[in-house]
């Protein structure tokens with residue numbers, strides 16, 4: 001029997017408040033060797049520089065038990081209506097494999113249904129790649145452009161950028177490589193820049209909107225249509241556009257597209273990268289086999305997250321460590337710092353995943369909470385961040401727990417040796433140095449040169465950013481956010497907080513805006529109506 005309690009109604013939480021954090025300035029080599037938890041797909045979570053004593057870990061495991069986190073995870077994957085705000089199931093795990101009991105809805109096995117959908121869009125992707133599906137003027141496609149925003153852009157874009165170089169370096173000569181591009185912002189300069197040099201005759205557009213009503217996406221669809229009419233007047237754009245949407249959306253079945261692929265209401269936007277939302281463009285750009293390897297990595301991480309022992313469950317440990325830093329150590333933010341340029345847009349995806357899921361002030365029943373919930377999430381690749389915001393992280397007044405990601409090998413194998421070390425070696429040396437510098441600091445009699453240390457971090461490390469490793473990373477963070485939301489007794493799967501801005505925008509553009517809105521409209525030169 002599942003019970004739902006607020007964090008501050010649990011015994012474990014009050015015991016956590018009594019604990020003393022591990023002082024990370026006391027980091028030792030022995031702790032680095034021992035404080036490791038396997039994640040999946042060859043990834044390992046190192047928590048040596050985290051503020052965790054054994055006793056704290058024991059209490060975090062008690063919290064997991066008291067909040068029934070694993071039981072609730074299994075229930076979610078087996079069809080419990082965990083999205084209380086929209087009264088919906090949450091089934092993104094079934095996109096990459098069967099976790100527990102089958103989910104049968106109106107006689108339909110959901111996992112089998114998702115597999116059928118995957119087979120459909122994989123077959124389409126293959127037809128584009130092998131040239132059997134051509135544009136309306138008979139030319140094969142060389143470019144695929146996704147038009148979408150939020151969950152219809154951030155995850156797919158991050159995954160594409162994360163693998164494009166690996167695929168280029170590892171593909172068989174016979175395998176075509178199509179370029180993917182992304183249009184998301186309603187800012188006309190975004191679409192104009194992406195389309196400036198596009199060959200419309202060889203381009204396929206993937207229009208992605210789960211709701212089918214997102215203003216930015218529909219506006220950009222028209223932007224593309226008008227530009228295509230000017231630049232390629234003979235083109236039949238319908239034969240260059242596929243739609244990815246929900247079956248109940250205005251975009252579904254409207255006959256205006258070459259094909260339509262569907263996602264159902266049980267796949268939330270920020271959790272949809274392993275559905276057609278990411279699968280169509282990644283399947284076209286990289287091939288269905290690469291997308292399947294990403295799904296396999298995600299499924300491995302999903303399975304690993306079912307492990308009851310917190311010391312063997314990286315997602316659960318990472319989640320409750322984050323809760324400890326947020327609710328006991330009062331840390332308001334966290335930074336995700338991938339030492340991999342290919343993960344350049346991964347922190348942006350995690351911002352939506354985390355902050356749109358757990359940026360809430362009421363619990364799953366709408367009752368106000370008396371404790372902190374989702375943290376501010378930011379991040380940039382290293383080593384670049386070191387030349388940007390690390391000053392605050394090292395010597396600022398606001399300690400920020402850091403989540404590093406690193407790989408032993410580069411994706412492409414190209415390198416140079418400068419002053420006795422390769423670039424990849426320098427990248428990894430900087431990463432190791434930063435973890436120790438943040439943890440141990442360094443005393444100096446000049447206060448301006450003094451490093452206090454005591455800045456906690458974790459490290460996810462793997463051999464190479466492969467499709468499986470990327471899938472495992474993606475699922476790890478989805479499951480981490482899910483465990484945190486369950487521990488905070490939130491509904492992590494709706495997003496009412498995005499509605500007010502949309503309503504005021506509509507008021508300004510079509511209705512009767514208030515005086516304040518009109519004043520800013522004048523300042524900005526908004527010519528509404």
Ligand SMILES: O=P(O)(O)OC[C@H]1O[C@H](O)[C@H](O)[C@@H](O)[C@@H]1O
Pocket residue numbers: 149150151152208209210211212213214217269270356495498
């Ligand atoms: O996929 P769409 O329906 O166009 O929605 C795109 C985005 O719109 C909103 O901003 C929601 O908050 C996001 O969760 C969603 O991903």
